[in-house]
Amino acid sequence: MTKEKIKELISQLTLQEKIDMIHGSELFATKGVERLGIPPFVTSDGPRGVRKDFEKDKWSEIGLSYDYVSYLPCNSALAATWNRELAYAAGKILGKETRGRGKDMILAPGVNIMRTPLCGRSFEYMGEDPYLVSELVVPLVHGIEENDVSSCVKHFALNNQEERRMDVDVEVSERALREIYLPGFEAAVKRGKAKGIMGAYNQLRGTHCCHNHYLLEDILRKEWGFEGIVVSDWGGVHDTQEALMNGMDMEMSVTDNFDNYYMANPLLEMIESGAVDKKTAIAEIDKKVRHILYVMNELHMLDGERYTGSYNDYADKAALRQAARESVVLLKNNKNILPLNKKAIKKLLVVGENSNRQHAPGGGSAEIKALYEITPLMGFTMFVGGNTEVVYKPGYYNEDVGNIWANTETDQNGQADSLNQDKAEHKDTASSEAKAKRQREMNENYLKEALEAAKDADAVIYVGGLTHDYDTEGQDRKDMRLPYEQDRLITELLKVRPDTVVVIQAGSPVDMSAWIEDADSLVFSWYAGMEGGIALAEVLFGDVNPSGRLPETFPVNEKDCPAVVLGEYPGGDKVCYGEDIFVGYRYYDTYEVKTAFPFGYGLSYTDFVMTGLRAEVLEDTAQSKSVKISFDVSNIGSRAGATVSQIYVSDKCPKVKKAAKELRAFEKIYLEPGETREVTLILEKDAFSYFSEETHRFCVDNSSYMILLAKNADEIVDVTEIELQADS
Ligand code: BGC
Secondary structure, X not given: OOHHHHHHHHHHOOHHHHHHHOEEXXXXXXXXEHHHOEOOOEEEOOOOOOOOOEOOOOOEEOOOOOOOEXXXXXXXXXXXXXXXXXXXXXXXXXXXXXXXXXXXXXXOXXXXXXXXXXXXXXXXXXXXXXXXXXXXXXXXXXXXXXXXXXXXXXXXXXXXXXXXXXXXXXXXXXXXXXXXXXXHHHHHHHOOOOOEEEEOOOEEOOEEHHHOHHHHHHHHHHHOOOOOEEEOOOOOOXXXXXXXHOOOOEEOOOOOOHHHOOOOHHHHHXXXXXXXXXXXXXXXXXXXXXXXXXXXXXXXOOOOOOXXXXXXXXXXXXXXXXHHHHHOEEEEEHHHOOOOOHHHOOEEEEEOHHHHOOOOOOOOOOOOOEOOOOOHHHXXXXXXXXXXXXXXXXXXXXXXXXXOOEXXXXXXXXXXXXXXXXXXXXXXXXXXXXXHHHHHHHHHHHHHHHHHHHHOOOEEEEEEEOOOOOOEOXXXXXXXXXXXXXXXXXXXXHHHOOOOXXXXXXXXXXOOOOOOOOOOEEEEEOOOOOOHHHHHHHHHOOOOOOOOXXXXXXXXXXXXXXXXXOOOOOOOOEEEOOOOOOOOHHHHHHOOOOEEEOOOOOEOOOOEEXXXXXXXXXXXXXXXXXXXXXXXXXXXXXXXXXXXXXXXXXXXXXXXXXXXXXXXEEEEEEEOOOOEEEEEEEEEHHHHOEEEOOOOEEEOOOEEEEEEEEEEOOEEEEEEEEEEOOOO
8 A cells, every 4th residue: 555545544433433543442452444444553572472362351361272382582681692593593483373373563662771680571672782782683573564554662760660660760971871761762763663552651851751842743753754653652652642643543441441541532623622732743644554564564454464373383382492501600510510411411400490390371471371381390311311310399389370460369460550559569567577487487497408308319400599579560679689598408409519509590790609619510591481491491401502691790799789889770750861871881880880790791511712814994985994804713522512702892092981881783503513713893983973962962072992802701802993084
């Protein structure tokens, strides 16, 4: 359908019909206009797969068996793969299943930057670095949208904490906004051609993001040329006039009073009463409808043949397993404890409640009704086979359901209450004290049992970490400590069995300082999707060589985090991002703060060397810069494996304050033992630019730039230098 035809269609719509198209008339859908062949627009969460179906106007699940789906690795897991192809493959599956389930838009991916490790939704995002996020979100969106469905990149923008997320007002410099917080969204829109974007709950500089003219009109539409639909976060609209005028296309919420949504009857009344100029209002409404029809047309919802999609295809499980494998990050492996040799293990002890827990049903709107989820305990048992006895001891007592939104009494999802921050807060003090007491008592026995069993096991694997009572929408963690007295358990276990393999399964960093020195082997595993448990087994037993890299710095604890030291977190009604551009490694590096594990870190069972770094300036004009980087990577160990070569750029004589270095390119390379490969990468103007507050644009200064070839943010293996002229 041409633009002209869309215009013609709009001219045939009544005002009421248009208004029906721009707000929810169900919890996840808007109304269509049957007489003109315009279907309803149906959305669904979320980032880890297509969410179960709810009743149209209630948060009670339909409860039939048809909506069990593939459960994908969470975004922080995907980011830990540092693998663009896997991001594309995951997107393809997500898009196919979205269409297969009859939806038009998937409310994913999440690309907010991890400003603080405590943010409850870190597991839904891709870490702390805008370049890594941008490189992964583009293929992810391409994969999704190949299936005649729209993505909905969220939450635009600065939704970096759950604490007071509905209203918190973010104060951030223009430079940090442009360099740190917007690039992921910009890449999704400009390179990924995303057709949907979701406004965030919070405010930016005094206006809610869902009707923030600067974000939605000036930046998104005018600067980036976005043609798709801006959807509100559920309950994110607070003002009819602002939503009308400032670029919000589709208002969604969690309540069932659909006709009373800001962009429903109140909008109609505003026009009819003359409170707003009718012509202006209708022109704005037409724009919104045009965006919706544009997307519907692109998805073949108005004419042409539309892809049908499907879900739970067995062929897709291989890609999901591969993503899970590549997300596992090996953090320590002294004395080569790993990989374990299954033939030598007659009795395997698995300690830790997380090994036996399914995480798919938790986390808030990212919850998944998974077709299956292979837990670590199941994965280990499947993998070692019948000659090994696998003994499980929970080690710590955890009575949490793993989903703070689950209301077991009414069987209703707690999302209806999610606009009311208090209800999402941790349970009241009296019940949490009682719970802690119960936990302490139970833990005594659980600890004893685990220690006893550890004595005569041939190998001990501990799987602990967090659950979705901690990594969750609607709530930040209070600190980075492990819950359920795990520090004591791990410490004691390591005394009895120093060779215990410690696996932490979580969606965000945890404080490991109580026992990290004592642990010889340490593995970080995320909520890695339905194949997560078996993928972990393959890594621990050596069938798969780990190649995950941290997409975020692991600080020693939350007190070291730049948002706390230089900025404000959690702040009050306002939160000032005083750390400016010094987020994640940009801070730890520049201010020389010791971390537990640096950004980009991860070990392998083989050894790689990177040598011969060369840089050649191919182009250096005011408009364009192009620098060719080459180097060799060799696998000098005895196993095949993959490494991630990371290129950081550092300005030697910066004219403004800059981070010590910034990630500007990376490549994941698979090598057989003894194999060497030459890698060539091109750095363009972006790699040398910063956002100037003075000229309000990205610019390059005349300077010497160091090109750093690195294994991670702390381990530079080679350096070379180039000169570039200023771009103006
Ligand atoms: C979340 C969104 C989600 C929406 C719909 C909101 O609470 O912030 O990420 O897509 O609900 O469930």
